[in-house]
Amino acid sequence: xxxxxxxxxxxxxxxxxxxxxxxxxxxxxxxxxxxxxxxxxxxxxxxxxxxxxxxxxxxxxxxxxxxxxxxxxxxxxxxxxxxxxxxxxxxxxxxxxxxxxxxxxxxxxxxxxxxxxxxxxxxxxxxxxxxxxxxxxxxxxxxxxxxxxxxxxxxxxxxxxxxxxxxxxxxxxxxxxxxxxxxxxxxxxxxxxxxxxxxxxxxxxxxxxxxxxxxxxxxxxxxxxxxxxxxxxxxxxxxxxxxxxxxxxxxxxxxxxxxxxxxxxxxxxxxxxxxxxxxxxxxxxxxxxxxxxxxxxxxxxxxxxxxxxxxxxxxxxxxxxxxxxxxxxxxxxxxxxxxxxxxxxxxxxxxxxxxxxxxxxxxxxxxxxxxxxxxxxxxxxxxxxxxxxxxxxxxxxxxxxxxxxxxxx
Numbered sequence: 001x002x003x004x005x006x007x008x009x010x011x012x013x014x015x016x017x018x019x020x021x022x023x024x025x026x027x028x029x030x031x032x033x034x035x036x037x038x039x040x041x042x043x044x045x046x047x048x049x050x051x052x053x054x055x056x057x058x059x060x061x062x063x064x065x066x067x068x069x070x071x072x073x074x075x076x077x078x079x080x081x082x083x084x085x086x087x088x089x090x091x092x093x094x095x096x097x098x099x100x101x102x103x104x105x106x107x108x109x110x111x112x113x114x115x116x117x118x119x120x121x122x123x124x125x126x127x128x129x130x131x132x133x134x135x136x137x138x139x140x141x142x143x144x145x146x147x148x149x150x151x152x153x154x155x156x157x158x159x160x161x162x163x164x165x166x167x168x169x170x171x172x173x174x175x176x177x178x179x180x181x182x183x184x185x186x187x188x189x190x191x192x193x194x195x196x197x198x199x200x201x202x203x204x205x206x207x208x209x210x211x212x213x214x215x216x217x218x219x220x221x222x223x224x225x226x227x228x229x230x231x232x233x234x235x236x237x238x239x240x241x242x243x244x245x246x247x248x249x250x251x252x253x254x255x256x257x258x259x260x261x262x263x264x265x266x267x268x269x270x271x272x273x274x275x276x277x278x279x280x281x282x283x284x285x286x287x288x289x290x291x292x293x294x295x296x297x298x299x300x301x302x303x304x305x306x307x308x309x310x311x312x313x314x315x316x317x318x319x320x321x322x323x324x325x326x327x328x329x330x331x332x333x334x335x336x337x338x339x340x341x342x343x344x345x346x347x348x349x350x351x352x353x354x355x356x357x358x359x360x361x362x363x364x365x366x367x368x369x370x371x372x373x374x375x376x377x378x379x380x381x382x383x384x385x386x387x388x389x390x391x392x393x394x395x396x397x398x399x400x401x402x403x404x405x406x407x408x409x
Contacts, residue, residue, distance in 0.1 A: 021241030023248040024261040033057035034261040035068040044076040050121040056218040060112035063188035087202045090129035098198035105190040113189035124207045129200040131185035133219045137227045141210040144227040151185040153177045158184040167195035211267040220258030221251045238272045240264040
């Protein structure tokens, strides 16, 4: 299969299984350079072996496409894999993919590169390998545990490795290897060898009964959400697929400027925290579970125009200008105005459904709070409806909820 379409095949295959969900958005980038591969059964692997991967390309999509198509094939062909040494097998697979792609890059003059984040699960063992800044997070009994560390040039060990090879790290907007790349390890990047290496970090994690899920995501997600917020979003969803979709869409609304990809993999301790109140909501409607994500991710607007801030830490997660742009863009695409607005007294207390018929209402409890939304089609209606009970709603500008309903419907 042509490498450009391998990730689409993986996406189509994901519809037939229930233990993972995957979502990818081009976002505000002119091109989509993210790819993923997800399989509850590793093709060619022993029964029950699961394989999931995220690749975030840069300088083009060729490296990410190539890695998506070949990584799992290189893995199962390695001698270490046959002897069940998953750490060595993944190390060899990364280097094999690198060597094969560099031969193509030399022949065609390509400068593409990609991150690679791979999770291999067999029985009660998780093995994670990565290069670059795509990130893996494990949820254990509700807590977020980082299972990878972003490969950034400013890390002391990475800086020393680059300098020992005769290279350098400089700050141009952010720390960059050779003044160019904002990560210190990647597959590809022919013209940055040997300073940018494809040697992966590999970690084995024994899984416990309290382990709920893992999230593999490109850095576009983590540009606006920290690990704890990502875990709260996933725990608020009713399925791995909804969780993955919420991660990418909410990161877009929060102002991420990058491509967005997330793979959510359910583990033994996974239990959906939300049950949908409406069994079959009308097309175009937003469920309570989806809107509840706004509270679950712990993000609210300040109300002063200063942008997105975490309600627990106050750290910046985006800009209100970007968020308003997103909301207005979706409003134009969908053909209407705000879904929710303030009444004369100030708090967000009434919703205006935009529908060519009756509005649909769906509600779902999350962490003891009931969240409701009203939405519909693309034409304005004048019926006021249900109050919004999101924490921090009184401080949120109306366009924020408009963006949520637009993006999640």
